[in-house]
Amino acid sequence: MTTAEDPAQPTGRVRDAARTRGEIMDAATREFARAGYAGARVDEIAARTRTTKRMIYYYFGGKEQLFTAVLERAYSVIREAEQRLDVEHLDPVAAIRRLAAVTFDHHEAHPDFIQLVSIENVYGAEHIAGSEELRRLSSPAIDVIRRILDAGRAEGVFTADVDAVDLHAMISSFCFFRVANRHTFCALFDRDLLERDRREHYRTMLADMVIAYLTSGETPARQH
Amino acid sequence: MTTAEDPAQPTGRVRDAARTRGEIMDAATREFARAGYAGARVDEIAARTRTTKRMIYYYFGGKEQLFTAVLERAYSVIREAEQRLDVEHLDPVAAIRRLAAVTFDHHEAHPDFIQLVSIENVYGAEHIAGSEELRRLSSPAIDVIRRILDAGRAEGVFTADVDAVDLHAMISSFCFFRVANRHTFCALFDRDLLERDRREHYRTMLADMVIAYLTSGETPARQH
DNA sequence: CCATCAATGTACGAACTGGTCCGTTAGTCA
């Protein structure tokens, strides 16, 4: 009894599981990043989709599992970026600069990811702990760093005795802080760490710092 | 008609506004740090107190204002620590090492503060923006850093051309990351950044890195 | 062309949660 409806578009309802799933994850990523895990609203996520809340439960089971799925995807993106690093042909110093720059750029390009990681840390990383996939997926970056460090030490350019994981933490911390804490930092120090004009400056600063440390002759004498 | 009640302790109810207020803030700090702003429960905060939820609204007005009050107190603590810095009598290198160490220790000693800052950033620092007190209270650390940098440059030991605010960001980022992201980092890289045995190592590493950068001759040639 | 099932939409409910109403009690000061 539908009056004058185009039979080609009866309700506009198209069945496309992959698209629906993807749309839910996109909306969820934004909503979780916007308001945190507890602050995110399942209804709001659904509203930002061409489907309904029912589908979230159909595909993911619940809010918790949806958040885990969102996290898994966000991490897989950075893992892929790391796998594309391709620094084997560079000399150690250039390789580290490259690594730092890629890490820097990836953080800047994915503020939602940073936000999700912050949120996950508020909850003690319980979702990562509960995800086989995430615990299995180790970072290719660590291996890359290890190889660069070995090469640099063999050539005698790197004198500092650093561990690959620690160096990764060092590089990540600056990239992460710049994005994650931009709001409080800007409010308190009146400096927008993400300002376009400053980006190149910070990217260079980070690389300079790391290289200076790695090549800083003997470890400087400790005073106190 | 209270049967056999000690008149000295009729109900155990003592009137102490300051204590009640303080207890609420302590409980709120823990609860907000535990579950985020939206995840924190006003009832739970009240339960962790010798008073009731009613008093939270009596003293603070609401959840939002309570969170702001908690933030204000947390920031005032670090500001006081910065004011006690006392590095004027040290040579520039030692002064920077001292500053880095104090920042490092303060972050480690106040994980709840770190958590609160993370949470505040998820919400775009809206509470800081809405707090006169917080916007007014600028960091003494910046002035201290500025003076140290000037002295170091005058003496010729510091060659890098850094800004005080940027250096502060650099130092803070590592200290912050180590505490804020310890859970995800540990889950993904199987390394506990807060492990006791590693603390000295990381503290030295941070100072070495900053000093290496500040004293690294000409700014290293930029490659890409 | 019909049976079947994955995919989807609607409406609803039970539990939770921030916030408030109203009454009570302990100090204190005239």
Added chain:
DNA sequence: TGACTAACGGACCAGTTCGTACATTGATGG
């Protein structure tokens, strides 16, 4: 000592929110 007020307790309400029961529809194979 009695009135006054700051400090306090407990019950309750209204709106929200996650999750689900149930109905429906489109594709697919026989």
